[in-house]
Amino acid sequence: MSILSISNLVKTFPREKGDDLVAVENFTLEVNKGEFICILGPSGCGKTTILRTIAGLENLTSGEIKVDNRVVTEPGSDRGMVFQEFALFPWRTVRRNIEFGLEIQKLSSEKRREISQTYIDLVGLRGFEDAHPYELSGGMRQRVGIARALANEPAILLMDEPFGALDAQTRNQMQNELLRIWQETKKTIVFITHSVDEAVFLADRIVVLTSRPGTIKSIHNITLPRPRSRASPVFIELRKTILDELDAARST
Amino acid sequence: MFEGVKDFFSGRGRRLGKLSFTDVLISILGLIAFVIIWHLSVIILNTPYLPYPVEVLDAFFRSFSEIDPITGVTMWKNLEASLNRFLVGFLLAAIVAIPIGLGLGWSKIAETAAKPIIEIFRPIPPLAWAPFFFIVFGAFLGPVLVIFLGVLFPILSNVIFGVKSVDPNLLDAAKTLGAKQTDLFLKVIFPYTVPFLMAGVTIGLGIGWMCIVAAEMIGAEGGGVGLFIQNMNAIGRYPEMFAGMAVVAILGIITVGGARYIEIRLSKWMGVSHK
Numbered sequence: 001m002s003i004l005s006i007s008n009l010v011k012t013f014p015r016e017k018g019d020d021l022v023a024v025e026n027f028t029l030e031v032n033k034g035e036f037i038c039i040l041g042p043s044g045c046g047k048t049t050i051l052r053t054i055a056g057l058e059n060l061t062s063g064e065i066k067v068d069n070r071v072v073t074e075p076g077s078d079r080g081m082v083f084q085e086f087a088l089f090p091w092r093t094v095r096r097n098i099e100f101g102l103e104i105q106k107l108s109s110e111k112r113r114e115i116s117q118t119y120i121d122l123v124g125l126r127g128f129e130d131a132h133p134y135e136l137s138g139g140m141r142q143r144v145g146i147a148r149a150l151a152n153e154p155a156i157l158l159m160d161e162p163f164g165a166l167d168a169q170t171r172n173q174m175q176n177e178l179l180r181i182w183q184e185t186k187k188t189i190v191f192i193t194h195s196v197d198e199a200v201f202l203a204d205r206i207v208v209l210t211s212r213p214g215t216i217k218s219i220h221n222i223t224l225p226r227p228r229s230r231a232s233p234v235f236i237e238l239r240k241t242i243l244d245e246l247d248a249a250r251s252t
Numbered sequence: 253m254f255e256g257v258k259d260f261f262s263g264r265g266r267r268l269g270k271l272s273f274t275d276v277l278i279s280i281l282g283l284i285a286f287v288i289i290w291h292l293s294v295i296i297l298n299t300p301y302l303p304y305p306v307e308v309l310d311a312f313f314r315s316f317s318e319i320d321p322i323t324g325v326t327m328w329k330n331l332e333a334s335l336n337r338f339l340v341g342f343l344l345a346a347i348v349a350i351p352i353g354l355g356l357g358w359s360k361i362a363e364t365a366a367k368p369i370i371e372i373f374r375p376i377p378p379l380a381w382a383p384f385f386f387i388v389f390g391a392f393l394g395p396v397l398v399i400f401l402g403v404l405f406p407i408l409s410n411v412i413f414g415v416k417s418v419d420p421n422l423l424d425a426a427k428t429l430g431a432k433q434t435d436l437f438l439k440v441i442f443p444y445t446v447p448f449l450m451a452g453v454t455i456g457l458g459i460g461w462m463c464i465v466a467a468e469m470i471g472a473e474g475g476g477v478g479l480f481i482q483n484m485n486a487i488g489r490y491p492e493m494f495a496g497m498a499v500v501a502i503l504g505i506i507t508v509g510g511a512r513y514i515e516i517r518l519s520k521w522m523g524v525s526h527k
Contacts, residue, residue: 055428075427087425091443091522100439101429152429 003188004031004054004156009063011049022213023049027063029207029216031156036182036189038203040196042246046214047192051158054190055081068155077101080149084161086141088133094144095120095129101152119147122181139170146178150185159191163198175201179226196242200235201228208245218245303491311491312498315480320492322483325475327499333475334503337392338464341399345456348400349407350449356408357415358441370408378402378463382470391473395464402463403456407449414448415441446522450515457511461504477503 009027012020023046031037041047052058054065056075065072067079088097095116102112120129123143133141142162149157162178163171175198182189193199199206206220220242224234287305294304303311315327323330356363378401386394418441426440468478481496 052424055424057424057427075430077430079428081425081428083421083425085421087419087421089422089425089440089443091446100426100431103439104430104432104435148425148429158428 001033002030003033003068004190005029005066006031006050006054007064009050009053009065010061011046011053011058012061024053025213025215027215031188031190033155033188034186036191036202036204037207038191038193038199038205039207039209040193040199040242040246041209041214042211043194045209045211047194047209048160050214051081051160051190051192054156055079055158057081077105077152078155080152080154080157082142082145082149082157082159082162084164086133086138086145086165088141088144088148090133093130093132094125094136097133097144098148098151100148105152115151116147119151122150122184123147124177137170138166139174142166142174143177146181150181150187154187156188156190159189161192161194164193171198176227178202196239196246197230200224200238200242201230206242208242300488301490303494307491308494308498311489312495315492315495315499320480320483322487323475323479327477327480327496330475330477330480330496331499331503333472333479334464334468334477337396337468337472337476338399338460338507341396341464342403342456342460344396345400345403345460346407346453349404349452350411353408353411353449354415354437354442354445357412357445358437363412370405373401374405378459379466379470382467386471391471395467395472395476398467399460399463403460406455406459407452410448410452410455411445414445417448418444443522447515447519450511450518454508454511454515457507458504461500461507465500 006027006029009024010022011024012022015021027050029037039047039050049058053060054067054072056072056079067076070078072079089100092100095113098116098119099112102115107115117129120126123146125140125143125147128136128140133144136144142165145162146157163174166174178189179202191199191202200222203222206222208217208220209215210217220238222238224232224238228235230236290305294302317326319326320330352366356366378398381401382394382398385397388394389397422440422444423436426436431439464476465478465481468476469482472479477496477499481493481500484490484493484496
């Protein structure tokens with residue numbers, strides 16, 4: 001069942017001189033409920049623009065985005081977002097960061113506490129409820145970012161290179177954590193990355209974009225069972241195929 | 253000052269309150285050297301206008317118990333009068349500057365419209381207004397308005413700068429969590445601006461304190477430390493005059509120190525600094 005449907009998305013940005021910059025062109029994609037989608041592309045291909053448009057943070061130039069059959073026009077709590085730079089509120093503790101969306105929904109403090117505790121436990125931050133973001137490591141900060149987005153109970157989790165600012169080891173650890181969280185919450189995830197390795201490790205489906213203007217070059221169904229081993233021949237083969245595609249995309 | 257604010261958010265605080273024993277000792281030796289040089293200067297210059305340090309110290313303590321012959325009040329009363337003006341002027345400035353600063357930082361149109369006005373008034377020393385304010389608004393409100401102007405601009409420009417430097421990622425994050433305009437303002441922009449505001453307050457306190465003494469010298473009634481200095485000069489009681497200056501210095505240290513303390517406590521409470 002499709003939960004997110006993007007049809008003929010076009011996004012252009014006005015430029016001071018000359019024609020408008022076409023960032024995304026004719027991007028069409030159906031995402032099924034519970035699916036883990038990775039959008040992969042060279043830098044500057046408009047993949048972040050696509051995600052921001054789904055989030056409602058950017059207006060689309062033409063085309064249509066529907067979530068649960070409702071047309072997206074502005075940000076809404078049916079779509080949660082996780083940012084590369086974490087974007088945590090520095091003056092709020094872990095708990096109060098996670099409760100931000102719940103405060104806006106005007107839930108009672110008991111209800112907020114109950115929900116935030118659930119997600120604090122889910123992302124493994126028990127014991128750090130009263131810490132401030134500056135006291136946490138990068139990986140822990142992003143756990144807060146994920147819990148904050150999930151606490152609003154969105155239908156879709158949008159993730160914009162969420163592990164891009166982490167070191168390689170933490171990154172691998174967070175990928176495993178995310179898969180566990182995904183399996184427990186059964187959320188639909190749209191995950192932006194420029195790492196082929198990360199996409200093959202995580203995704204049910206990988207959408208490969210061309211360089212600017214971003215449009216779909218190919219879609220790969222990854223049927224490898226989880227947990228996936230990066231050393232398995234199929235993994236390596238897939239990674240090579242997609243890397244070659246990206247190289248071709250970059251050179252054209 | 254903005255560097256300090258940046259540290260504030262990254263959690264890299266300035267090291268404060270970590271003075272070693274040797275640092276304290278060296279500072280005390282510096283002060284002693286200063287007093288000795290002062291004492292020697294009195295001997296060398298041999299002028300009635302510069303009193304000995306001990307004379308000033310004596311006048312300082314006496315001024316709190318003795319009535320000064322011109323105004324007929326003690327230093328306590330003068331202090332009270334100055335602090336009253338200071339507090340009213342300062343609060344007035346904060347009440348005006350904070351909402352206007354938030355508005356101008358947020359709205360490009362409002363800022364464009366207000367900028368020329370601000371740029372015309374900002375370079376005018378607050379003291380230049382003193383005679384006008386004194387004539388039009390009287391002996392209490394006159395000096396108060398001088399302080400008001402002195403404090404207004406540092407707070408205003410810091411708040412505007414604070415709003416403008418709000419991390420756009422935080423606004424985006426808040427929007428995706430369901431925040432509307434009012435939430436963005438109250439839950440993101442305002443808290444983000446608080447450390448900038450406090451930096452402006454600290455600067456404003458220093459300037460305001462300078463303004464008050466000078467404004468009282470130009471015109472004030474019912475006592476005031478500035479007035480006291482002026483009067484003591486008029487009747488040639490120079491130790492008292494210097495004692496008045498010492499009172500100004502001490503109060504300046506206390507007010508600015510107090511603001512710094514609040515700044516540090518606030519940063520701890522907001523969790524944006526290690527201090």
